[in-house]
Amino acid sequence: MSLTGQLETDIEIKAPADKFHDVFSCRPHHMSNVTPEHIQGCDLHEGEWGKVGSIIFWNYMHDGVAETAKQVIEAIDDENYSTTFRMIEGHLLDKYKIFDITVQSTPKDGGSLVHWTLKYEKLSEDVSEPKGILQLVTNMTKDLDAHLTEQA
Template sequence: MGLKGKLTAQVEIKAGGDVFHDLFRYKPQQITNMSPTTIQGCDLHQGEWGTVGSFYFWKYTHDGKQKVAKDVIEAIDEEKRSVTFKVVEGDLMELYKSFKGGFHVETDGDIDLVTWYLEYEKLNDDVEDPLTFLGFCIKLAKDIESHHLKAA
């Protein structure tokens, strides 16, 4: 089995793709209010919110355990409403040589679809593919959607 992989998942959201993109780009620190069981903190460590090259430090709960990640915004595409993060430190780096993730938003009629993607290279064959982390991303999208629908 290969050490490199890519996982994707697409989820429909009713909260609006622009809202989702803007939240992750400019105000990720507010996600803690929308999904407190998933994200407990997001701090800016270097740069400016929403700019390529900026570093964020996340505190989150994954598989029932408190974890951390430091990542850098690697790419932003306004037209595709996408943000790509590259993890540079934290718990994921204990299992993966490299780990990158992000999303883009598509609109199909009046439906917004968030497509999450994870690209990774495992340290060895004993490391599992990050399927539960992809589930974590889907839950996060649903929590954000629920928060925005309640506020509307």
């Protein structure tokens, strides 16, 4: 059994791809206002919002438990509306050696298609796939979509 894996999901939303991308690439700290039941805080620890190499710290709920994550922004592609985060500290690293998250929004039929990719390497075969994190990002996507379409 392989210790490396990847989970992906696609979510259709009504919000424009550029507006969705802008929140995750440049303003992730707004997510605690958008989806407070899932994200309790997002703080900048190093660098600048919206800049590759910046380090952000999340307080979030995962499967009903308060957890934390420190991530570095690995890549921002404004042309393809994609942002990649690499986990460098936090609860997920208790189970995974590597945990990367990429979110990409693509314009589609007046809205967008949001594609999430979770790439990970488990510390052992006993560790399950991070399906709870996939559900968390799905819920966050739906909440952000509702927020962005309310503002339109």
